[in-house]
Amino acid sequence: MPDTPASSPTPLPVIPRPSRTESGGPGGLTLTAATRVSADAEARGTLTWLQRELGAATGLPLATGDEASAQIRLSVDARAGLGREGYRLIVDDEGAIIVGNDPAGVFYGAQTLRQLLPPDAFRSAPLGGAVWTLPAVSVTDAPRFRWRGAMLDIARHFSPKREILRFIDLLAMHKLNVLHLHLTDDQGWRIEIRRYPRLTEAGSWRTESQLGAGKPPEFDGRPHGGFLTQDDIREIVAYADARHVAVVPEIDVPGHSQAAIHAYPELGESGLIPVGTQWGVFDEVLAVTDNVLEFYKNVFDELLELFPSTYIHVGGDECPKTQWKNSASAQKRIKDEGLADEDELQSWFIRQLDDHLTARGRRLLGWDEILEGGLAPGATVMSWRGEEGGIAAARAGHDVIMSPTATSYLDYKQSESEDEPIRVGTLLRTEDVYTAGTVPPGLTEEEAAHVLGAQVNVWVEHIDTPRRLDYMVFPRLSAFAEKVWSAGERDYAEFEPRLERHLERLDAVGVEYRPLDGPRPWHTRPGVRGWGE
Numbered sequence: 001m002p003d004t005p006a007s008s009p010t011p012l013p014v015i016p017r018p019s020r021t022e023s024g025g026p027g028g029l030t031l032t033a034a035t036r037v038s039a040d041a042e043a044r045g046t047l048t049w050l051q052r053e054l055g056a057a058t059g060l061p062l063a064t065g066d067e068a069s070a071q072i073r074l075s076v077d078a079r080a081g082l083g084r085e086g087y088r089l090i091v092d093d094e095g096a097i098i099v100g101n102d103p104a105g106v107f108y109g110a111q112t113l114r115q116l117l118p119p120d121a122f123r124s125a126p127l128g129g130a131v132w133t134l135p136a137v138s139v140t141d142a143p144r145f146r147w148r149g150a151m152l153d154i155a156r157h158f159s160p161k162r163e164i165l166r167f168i169d170l171l172a173m174h175k176l177n178v179l180h181l182h183l184t185d186d187q188g189w190r191i192e193i194r195r196y197p198r199l200t201e202a203g204s205w206r207t208e209s210q211l212g213a214g215k216p217p218e219f220d221g222r223p224h225g226g227f228l229t230q231d232d233i234r235e236i237v238a239y240a241d242a243r244h245v246a247v248v249p250e251i252d253v254p255g256h257s258q259a260a261i262h263a264y265p266e267l268g269e270s271g272l273i274p275v276g277t278q279w280g281v282f283d284e285v286l287a288v289t290d291n292v293l294e295f296y297k298n299v300f301d302e303l304l305e306l307f308p309s310t311y312i313h314v315g316g317d318e319c320p321k322t323q324w325k326n327s328a329s330a331q332k333r334i335k336d337e338g339l340a341d342e343d344e345l346q347s348w349f350i351r352q353l354d355d356h357l358t359a360r361g362r363r364l365l366g367w368d369e370i371l372e373g374g375l376a377p378g379a380t381v382m383s384w385r386g387e388e389g390g391i392a393a394a395r396a397g398h399d400v401i402m403s404p405t406a407t408s409y410l411d412y413k414q415s416e417s418e419d420e421p422i423r424v425g426t427l428l429r430t431e432d433v434y435t436a437g438t439v440p441p442g443l444t445e446e447e448a449a450h451v452l453g454a455q456v457n458v459w460v461e462h463i464d465t466p467r468r469l470d471y472m473v474f475p476r477l478s479a480f481a482e483k484v485w486s487a488g489e490r491d492y493a494e495f496e497p498r499l500e501r502h503l504e505r506l507d508a509v510g511v512e513y514r515p516l517d518g519p520r521p522w523h524t525r526p527g528v529r530g531w532g533e
Contacts, residue, residue, distance in 0.1 A: 011494065011498065012137065013115070013497075013498050013502075014116070014139075015115070015478055015482055015498055015499065016174065016481050016482035016485035016486045017485075017498070018112065018139045018140070018486075019140055019141045019142060019486070019487065020139070020140040021139050021140075022137065023135075024090075024091060024092050024135070024138060026136065027092070027093045027136050028091055028092070028136045028137075029071060029072075029092070029093065029094075030132065030134075031060055031071075031132040031133070031134070032060065033060055033061060035071050036062075036063055036065030036069050036070040036072075037050065037051065037062050037063070037064060037065065037070050037071070037073075037074070038065055038066060038067045038069075038073050038074070039073070039074040039075065039106075040074070042075075042076035042102075042103050042106075043075055043076050043098075043100065043103060043106045045103060045107070046098075046103065046106045046107045046110050047064070047074055049107070049110065049243070050062070050072075050074075050110050050114075051064075053114070054114060054117075054121060056123075056124050056125060056126075057121045057122060057123045057124065057125070058121065058126055058130070058132050059125075059128075060132070070095070071094075071096065072095060072096045072097075072098075073096070073097050073098070074106050074109075074110070075098075075099055075100070075106070076099075076101070076102060076106055077100075077101070078101055078102065080099055080101060082099070082101040082140070082142060083101055083142040084102070084143075085100075085101065085102065085142060085143050085177075085244075086100070086101045086141060087099065087100045087101065087105040087106060087112075087139075087141055087142070088109070088138075088139065088141075089113060089138070089139040089141075090137075090138045090139075091113075091116070091134045091135065091136055091137050091138075093136065096134055098113065101142070103244070104177070104244040105142075107172075107243070107244050108141070108143075108175050108244075109141075112141065115505065116134050116137070117133075117134060118130060119504035119505045119507065119508045122505045123508045123509075143175065143484070144484060144485060144486060145451075145452065145453030145454065145484045145485075146177075146452055147177075147178055147401050147453030148176045148177050148178060148453055148455070148481070148484040148485060149176060149177070149178030149179070149180055149248075149401070149453070149454070149455030150167075150171055150176060150178070150180065150456050150457075150473075150477065150480075151179075151182055151250075151403075151455055151458060152164070152167060152179065152180070152181060152460075153182040153185070153458060154181060154182065154183065154190050154228075155182055155184055155188045155190055156185060156188070156279070156459065156460045156461045157209075157224065157464045158188065158190060158204075158224070158226035158227070159466070159469075160226060161228060161232045161235065161236060163466050164179075164181075164228075164236055165235075165236065165239050166466075167179070167469075168236070169243070169509075170474075170477070170509070170511065171243075171245055172243035172244065172245055173505075174477060175481060175485050176245070176477075176481055177244055177245055177246060178245065178246050178248060178455060179245050179246070179247050180250060180313060180455060180457075181247060181248070181249055182250045183228075184250070184256070184259060185252055185256045185258075185259065185276075186256050186258035186275070186282060186284070187206055187209075187258070188204055188206060188224075188226075188227075188259050188275060189204050189227065189260055189263065190226065190228060191227060191228050191230075191233065191249070191303075192227060192228065192230050192233075195299075195302065196264065196295070198264060199259075199260060199264075199299075200227045202262055203259035203260055203275060204225050204226060204227040205223055205224060206223065206225065206275040206276065207223055207274070207275075208221050208223065208277050209222065209224050209277060210277060210278045210461075211528055212462065212528035212530060213279060213422075213424065213461075213462075213530050213531035214528075219277060230302075230306055233306045237306065237307060241308075246309050246310075246311075247309060248307070248309045248311050248312070248313055249303050249306075249307050249309070249312060250313035250314070250315055251299060251300065251313070251314060251315065252314070252315030252317070253286055253296060253314055253315055253316070253353070254286040254288070254316075254319050254346060254349055255281070255285050255286075255315070255316075255317065255318050255319030255320065256317070256318060256319075257286050258273055258274070258276040258282065259275045259276065261273055261284060261286070262275045264295070266287075266291065267286055267287065267292050267295060268286060268287060269284070269286075269324070270284060270323065279461040282320070283320045283322045283323055284323070285320065285321075285323050285324065286349075287327065287329055287330070288330050288333045288345060289329055293349070293353075296353065297352075297353070297356050300312065300353065300357065301360075304360055304362065310362060310363055311363050311364075311365040312357055312363070312364060314350060314353050314364055314365070314366050315366060315367060316346070316350055316367050316369050316370040317367035317368075317369045317384070318369070319369065321342035321343070321345075324342045325342060330342070330345060339373075340373075341373075343372045343373035344374060345373070346370075346372065347372065347376070350364070350366060350376050350379070351374075351376040353376075354376035355376075357378075358377075358378045363378055363379075364378060364379045364380070365380045365382060366380075366381065367381075367382050367384055368381050368382065368384060368385055368389025371389055371392055375393065375396065375398060379398060380393075380400070380401065381393035381399070381401070382400075382403055382455075383400055383402050383403060383404060384405055384408070384457070385404075385405065386404050387402065387440040390402050390404075391442070391443065393450070394440075394447040394448070394450040395443070395447050397450065398450060399450050399452050400451050400452065401451075401452055401453060401454060401455055402439075402453070402454040403455050403456070403457055405425070406426055407432060407433060408433075408455065408456045408480075409425055409428065409456070409457055409459065410428070410456050410472050410473050410476055411424060411425065411457075411458060411459045411460070411461070411472055412425035412426060412428040413425060413426075413427060413530070414427075414429060414472075414476070414514055415427070415518060417518060417519070419518065419519050419523070419524045420524075421523055421524055421525040422462040422525050422528050422529075423532075424530040424532055425531075425532050426532060429476075430475050430476050430479045430516070431479075431492045433476045433479040433480050434482065434490060434492050434495055435490055435492060438453070438454045438483065438484065453484055454480075454483070454484050456476070456477060456480050458472065462528075462530065467512050470511050471513065471519070472514070474506055474511050474513035475499055475502070475503060475513050475514070475516070478506075479495070479499070482495065496516075500516070503516075
């Protein structure tokens with residue numbers, strides 16, 4: 001589909017930018033207490049969502065009517081030629097029609113319809129006195145990429161269920177469709193595994209947390225912990241599914257496993273160790289014995305019961321080899337399996353999990369370190385150390401999700417000002433997120449087809465409250481959403497006025513985003529040092 005021309009004098013104030021828009025002239029549809037809505041069987045989920053969300057904001061009943069009497073009509077029609085997740089929205093004086101290629105397309109059409117109303121349409125209760133008029137318009141739209149994701153780390157600082165549900169709503173508002181949950185790390189294990197209760201009894205909390213990244217490290221002296229029960233996970237997955245967001249779980253192995261080793265010391269190479277309290281990369285890794293593999297296969301089997309996602313993330317990043325080099329059992333495994341070195345040992349470990357997941361109809365996903373020592377046959381690579389891993393995987397015929405640190409890490413600093421809270425990494429402005437490419441240059445058309453899409457990552461070592469999460473994620477996530485949804489050239493000068501209007505919607509939702517002109521005094525963290533400065 002062609003893009004909305006950058007030269008259009010009155011671009012629709014919608015994020016992400018639709019593929020094609022045409023003004024319907026003057027007039028439009030004004031919603032009143034008499035407005036009725038209808039949906040066919042496949043679109044009823046979106047109808048329920050629209051009645052609940054828009055009804056709460058406007059105070060209008062938006063009662064269900066039949067197709068003949070309804071002013072807003074929703075339907076699915078795979079024959080309409082709209083493409084995967086595509087939709088068509090037409091508004092005129094008579095009503096509004098949303099046709100989706102599939103149920104997801106109808107939902108995205110409803111999200112666009114909501115953005116055509118005043119920003120107060122995103123509030124949770126009516127303010128009174130508003131006129132709710134949809135402009136006359138025709139929108140035809142479909143996403144550029146099938147994987148439009150965000151990773152939320154809940155291992156370093158735990159996010160309770162209510163915050164995860166809120167995050168899902170914000171992803172859906174931006175037409176993003178993957179929530180990657182980073183559930184385990186050195187500093188905490190955040191998901192109930194019934195077969196191994198000590199993972200949460202002992203591994204879900206730590207005695208204190210490092211403050212910033214100064215040297216020598218400073219600590220806050222406060223215990224931190226929490227985990228999601230399996231019923232919490234079921235609720236999160238169902239909530240996300242109703243909003244067409246797939247939840248992809250990550251259990252990080254064989255590095256970043258101190259919390260698991262603390263709970264079950266036999267998993268590691270060095271006996272009992274504490275749950276991590278510092279940030280960084282540490283030598284403690286999993287052993288590569290049959291018992292450890294059996295343990296994690298059992299963990300993943302419980303995960304498969306909870307998460308219907310095709311993809312299961314196994315981490316695989318930042319795994320030092322020091323302990324394996326000095327481990328009799330690791331060296332025996334290298335010899336017995338005919339492996340060249342410790343890099344191949346890690347690859348062998350990942351291949352065992354790949355075989356296990358493939359046999360159960362799932363696909364293994366890992367950070368680009370899983371390329372080292374040879375890639376498991378069914379693996380999909382998440383390229384974070386620049387684009388090189390993604391390029392290598394695509395050229396080898398593997399699917400890829402692009403997530404390079406320089407343009408995808410939303411914990412990175414947003415300006416060079418000392419007022420930015422706990423500055424880490426390199427500069428990543430909203431404009432940088434928006435203008436960054438997704439498909440690496442130099443790939444052939446066939447290789448580029450292996451790029452499923454992209455995601456941004458939110459690592460939370462230095463993000464310890466929901467307010468701080470809002471500040472670091474928004475509005476950069478809004479810019480990312482347009483990058484992975486909208487095809488064609490991107491011009492930040494054209495995007496920024498639409499973003500400013502979008503910030504009014506975020507205000508209405510209650511998102512405490514970073515203002516475009518810089519942080520407010522309460523956003524700062526004086527005296528807490530970051531890294532990379």
